[in-house]
Amino acid sequence: MSHATPGRISLDPRFAPPFPQAAEQMLRNPQLRKNVGHAIDVIQAKRGKLVVEKADWQELRSAASAIRFHVLDNLGAYLEQFEARCTAAGGHVHWAADAAEARQIILDLLRQENATEVIKIKTMTSAEIQLNPFLQAAGINAYETDLAEIILQLGDEEPSHIVVPALHINRSQVREIFARAMGLKNLSSEPKELTNAARTYLRKKFLTVPAAISGANFLVAETGTVAIVESEGNGRMCLTLPQTMISLVGIEKVLPRFQDLEVMLQLLARSAVGERMNPYTSLWTGVTPGDGPQNFHVVLLDNGRSRILAKNKERQTLKCIRCAACMNSCPVYRQTGGHAYGSVYPGPIGAILTPQLMRMKYARTLPYASSLCGACYEVCPVKINIPEVLLELRSQVVNQERKQAGRFFDLMYLGLRIANLIFATAWGFHAAQRMGRVGLRFFTRKDGWIHALPSIGAKWTQTRDLRGLPKQTFHQWWATRTKEGK
Amino acid sequence: MSQPVQSRQLILDRIHAATPSAAGDATQLADAYAALPRAYIRRGSLSVPARVELMIQRLREYDAEVVECAPAELADTITAQLAASGRHLFVAPPGAPPDWMVTSAWKITGLEWTLDHGLDLSEIEKAEGVVTAATCGIADSGTIVLHHSATEGRRVMTLLPDWYLCILRASQIVETLPEYFSRCQQPPALATYISGPSATADIEMTRIKGVHGPRTLVVIVVRDDK
Numbered sequence: 001m002s003h004a005t006p007g008r009i010s011l012d013p014r015f016a017p018p019f020p021q022a023a024e025q026m027l028r029n030p031q032l033r034k035n036v037g038h039a040i041d042v043i044q045a046k047r048g049k050l051v052v053e054k055a056d057w058q059e060l061r062s063a064a065s066a067i068r069f070h071v072l073d074n075l076g077a078y079l080e081q082f083e084a085r086c087t088a089a090g091g092h093v094h095w096a097a098d099a100a101e102a103r104q105i106i107l108d109l110l111r112q113e114n115a116t117e118v119i120k121i122k123t124m125t126s127a128e129i130q131l132n133p134f135l136q137a138a139g140i141n142a143y144e145t146d147l148a149e150i151i152l153q154l155g156d157e158e159p160s161h162i163v164v165p166a167l168h169i170n171r172s173q174v175r176e177i178f179a180r181a182m183g184l185k186n187l188s189s190e191p192k193e194l195t196n197a198a199r200t201y202l203r204k205k206f207l208t209v210p211a212a213i214s215g216a217n218f219l220v221a222e223t224g225t226v227a228i229v230e231s232e233g234n235g236r237m238c239l240t241l242p243q244t245m246i247s248l249v250g251i252e253k254v255l256p257r258f259q260d261l262e263v264m265l266q267l268l269a270r271s272a273v274g275e276r277m278n279p280y281t282s283l284w285t286g287v288t289p290g291d292g293p294q295n296f297h298v299v300l301l302d303n304g305r306s307r308i309l310a311k312n313k314e315r316q317t318l319k320c321i322r323c324a325a326c327m328n329s330c331p332v333y334r335q336t337g338g339h340a341y342g343s344v345y346p347g348p349i350g351a352i353l354t355p356q357l358m359r360m361k362y363a364r365t366l367p368y369a370s371s372l373c374g375a376c377y378e379v380c381p382v383k384i385n386i387p388e389v390l391l392e393l394r395s396q397v398v399n400q401e402r403k404q405a406g407r408f409f410d411l412m413y414l415g416l417r418i419a420n421l422i423f424a425t426a427w428g429f430h431a432a433q434r435m436g437r438v439g440l441r442f443f444t445r446k447d448g449w450i451h452a453l454p455s456i457g458a459k460w461t462q463t464r465d466l467r468g469l470p471k472q473t474f475h476q477w478w479a480t481r482t483k484e485g486k
Numbered sequence: 487m488s489q490p491v492q493s494r495q496l497i498l499d500r501i502h503a504a505t506p507s508a509a510g511d512a513t514q515l516a517d518a519y520a521a522l523p524r525a526y527i528r529r530g531s532l533s534v535p536a537r538v539e540l541m542i543q544r545l546r547e548y549d550a551e552v553v554e555c556a557p558a559e560l561a562d563t564i565t566a567q568l569a570a571s572g573r574h575l576f577v578a579p580p581g582a583p584p585d586w587m588v589t590s591a592w593k594i595t596g597l598e599w600t601l602d603h604g605l606d607l608s609e610i611e612k613a614e615g616v617v618t619a620a621t622c623g624i625a626d627s628g629t630i631v632l633h634h635s636a637t638e639g640r641r642v643m644t645l646l647p648d649w650y651l652c653i654l655r656a657s658q659i660v661e662t663l664p665e666y667f668s669r670c671q672q673p674p675a676l677a678t679y680i681s682g683p684s685a686t687a688d689i690e691m692t693r694i695k696g697v698h699g700p701r702t703l704v705v706i707v708v709r710d711d712k
Contacts, residue, residue: 035690042691059526066522074508074515076501089675095494147697148688164688171689191689195697202698207607223673233645233684233699240641241607251497256519258673262664263526265679266627276544277627277681280699282641285675290604291640292676302497310504 009339011158012130013358016342019365023332023340032168036160036337039167043328046274047379054270063263065383068319071254072309078221078254079300085224089286091296099129102301106131106213106246107138109297113244115140115211119202121228121235122146123215124162124322125248125301127344128357131213142213143205145234147198154181160338160346163272163324168337202234212238212293216249217321218264219298222257225285226298229268229278236280245293251300252309252318264321267381271323304357313392317352319382324349326376326386332369341366348376352389360396367393411456430475437469444468528668530626530661534711537625538656542707544628548682549695550703557710561589564617564651567704569594571649573614577602579643581636586617586653602643610642615649616700621674622666623659623707629681630654630705631666633674641678650700652680656711 009025010016017025026032051057071078083093096102102125110118118135120126120142132142132153144153148166152159155177159165166174175189178197187197214235218227226247228235239245255264261283269278287296308314327333327347338346343354343363351366367390370376376386402413422428443450450466452458460466472480502508509515532540542552555563564586568576574596578587580603587599600613619637620630630652632638644650660666684699695701 039691042687056526059524063522063524063526070518070522073505074518075505076498076508077512077515079501080498095497097493097496101493145698146688147686151688164691166688167691171692174689191692191694194689195686195694199697206698207611220673223675225673225675231684232686232697234697236641236645236678237698240645251501258670259667262667263524266526266663273687275681277624277629277679279548279680279682279685281677281679281681283674283677283679288676291634291642300497302493302500306497306500306504309501315504 008158009342011127011339011342011344013343013354013362016363019340019342019369022342023336023369026336026340031170032337033335035168035170037334039161039164040328040334043164043274047270047325047328048274050270050274050276054266060263060267061381061383064267064321064381065319067255067260067263068321068382069316071256072252072315072318075251075254075309078256079251081221082219082224082254083300085222086219086226086286086298087224089224091224091286091298094297094299096299096301096303098303099301102129102248102299102303103131103134105299106248107135107140109244109246110135110140110211113211113295115209115244117141117143117205117209118211118213119143119145119205119209119238119242120149120212121214121230121238122149122165123213123248124344125215125250126213127159129248129301129303131248143202143209145202145205145238146230147195147232147234150198150201151177154178158339159344161324161327162322162345162347162349165338168339202237206234206237206241210242211244211246212242214238214245214247216247216253216298217268218261219249219254220256220258220261220283221254223285225258225283227261227281227283229265229281231273231279233280236282239282239284240292243293244295244297246297246299248299248301251302251305252320268321268323271325271379271381304359307359308356314352314356314389316384317349317356317389319384320349320353321382322349323381325379325381326384329375329379331371331373331375336369341369348386348390349384352386352393355393355397360393360400364397364400367391367397433473440469526664527662528664530665532625532661534656537661538659538707538709538711540661541623541625541628541654541659544625545682545703545705548628548703550628550682550705552705552707554707554709556712557708560653560706560708561585563706564653565590565593567651567706568597568615568617571615571651571702571704573649574598575612575614576600576617577605577610577613577615577643577647578617579619579637579639582617582619583637602639607642607646610646613647615651616643616647617651617653618644620652620654620658621677622669623654624663624666624679625659625661626663627681629663629679632678632680634676634678641676644678644680645699648696648700649702649704650683651704651706653706653708655708659707 151166160168171189179187216226269275333347341350351369355363453461621633622631683703686697687693
């Protein structure tokens with residue numbers, strides 16, 4: 001099968017190549033960079049206009065951040081409250097400690113219903129636990145219903161963004177995928193016609209498939225309500241037409257009260273797609289006789305989240321409401337697109353979330369996939385200080401690597417250890433300065449610049465010049481000045 | 487086979503170990519919640535006509551069609567919209583007032599009304615259009631709120647038919663989202679917030695109206711504020 005994006009990279013962090021290697025491969029694909037750049041430009045322009053319009057944007061961010069921190073501080077109480085209210089309203093709540101358990105719970109529920117097919121609303125948690133291939137192997141066909149997800153599923157492609165997952169694929173590539181998979185030879189590449197093809201393709205599935213799987217944007221502890229925001233109406237189809245509905249939700253997604261939605265909903269659509277509000281927001285509470293699924297399950301997924309919760313600096317990662325504003329604003333993501341991150345969670349949030357979900361065993365190059373420019377922190381609607389977490393994770397990576405025996409004699413580590421010894425005392429530092437001054441004099445040209453250094457120093461001078469050291473240090477200058485009584 | 491009960495305890499134990507500063511009891515939790523900063527705008531500042539005007543403007547930006555009428559003109563306005571749609575098979579929620587339907591059924595030949603007293607999906611799917619009331623309108627984002635009462639219908643009613651006529655009274659329109667939430671002292675079990683017709687921008691960020699939900703949204707704003 002041909003892929004719209006050649007050179008497929010696994011989005012399973014255990015098998016994905018290191019970020020620099022994957023990024024290089026992506027940078028060599030001009031079509032992908034053009035597609036990603038265009039999509040990001042459109043979203044950013046729309047978002048910019050709507051955020052300026054909101055006079056209380058910063059106050060909303062502060063409130064959202066405080067609410068999310070408060071939830072994390074009291075997560076146990078709010079989850080138990082959600083469970084009690086959802087159950088009282090006729091829903092069933094399941095707890096999954098890890099991905100394997102979540103997959104098994106969902107499979108068991110589908111088997112109880114004798115379902116051989118299931119329709120899906122776009123959900124990141126399901127991608128996180130790799131649910132589709134698991135169901136497939138168990139003989140259950142899962143049909144994605146979000147337009148972008150259909151494009152990916154039919155084209156055997158991987159998502160590259162958490163809100164607009166097919167943004168790396170352009171219209172003629174979509175046409176190719178649809179024409180082949182739906183057998184529509186005369187399909188044009190007009191987005192309207194492509195969208196219509198998807199509508200027709202899915203209509204029958206909506207009306208006949210007996211079970212649906214979703215994620216959730218929010219859970220409300222006070223009422224036991226589940227909230228999903230979407231644009232197309234595929235979500236509403238999935239959550240009203242089938243008899244059985246299963247929502248797979250990260251444990252961190254809960255909000256204290258119904259009213260807290262007034263903060264989150266004002267931030268989410270503006271941050272995610274640059275709209276004042278997404279076309280459809282659905283709220284439901286357990287089961288309503290005569291309206292929608294009569295068999296409703298929530299699967300609460302831990303899968304590493306409680307471990308992140310235990311860490312002081314990293315815990316803020318769990319405030320995330322999955323709006324993708326961080327990746328849309330990221331200069332690195334803009335160049336590489338999402339696949340380079342080797343995870344279903346790309347961009348800055350992926351760079352901090354993925355290695356943590358992987359217990360820092362995999363994806364250890366991701367904390368370095370950032371210039372630390374801070375744009376992600378600035379746009380984050382719940383004020384996650386992503387650069388702070390990136391730095392924390394980087395230090396953990398370094399500590400891990402240092403513990404590995406072979407690293408002791410690594411040139412860089414050896415150098416840094418020596419530097420550490422030298423810089424620990426004033427006399428050592430001054431002596432090193434003096435030696436460096438003498439040594440560098442050989443390389444300093446008449447214009448005061450160093451144009452070429454030998455050996456390891458060449459790594460710097462290959463691409464830029466280095467200014468020669470001045471005649472005296474600030475310390476020396478200050479000492480002379482004091483002596484002269486100035 | 488999984489051990490759900492054990493996992494529940496396991497996860498809660500991990501969470502409790504990870505959150506030493508959690509509130510000790512419900513009162514402490516409520517106090518901590520009450521202390522959260524909420525300096526954002528709760529109440530709008532627009533006059534009633536300006537608020538209604540903003541709602542209409544926002545709806546139009548979403549490509550919704552908006553028509554205004556006086557309360558007494560409602561039946562005629564509905565009739566005109568139905569006639570203009572060129573469609574004939576309509577459904578309405580069980581609590582729809584008869585005067586929405588009587589005039590149109592009498593004036594438009596071939597027009598058929600079916601009330602949803604437990605219709606099958608296939609019957610709703612066959613309908614070419616639907617007419618419902620709403621709970622609230624939020625001007626700031628041009629959002630129509632449905633709580634799925636007897637006049638607003640089951641969720642599927644406003645989903646399957648391709649053409650949707652929503653009747654919103656001006657007195658139901660608030661300016662900000664928090665104003666709507668402050669009206670919800672009893673949170674609804676079901677709610678749908680609609681901001682423009684179904685849409686997607688998944689192909690090259692080109693906004694396309696109508697993927698799965700109704701492709702046409704018509705809103706009649708009943709000026710009961712004048």
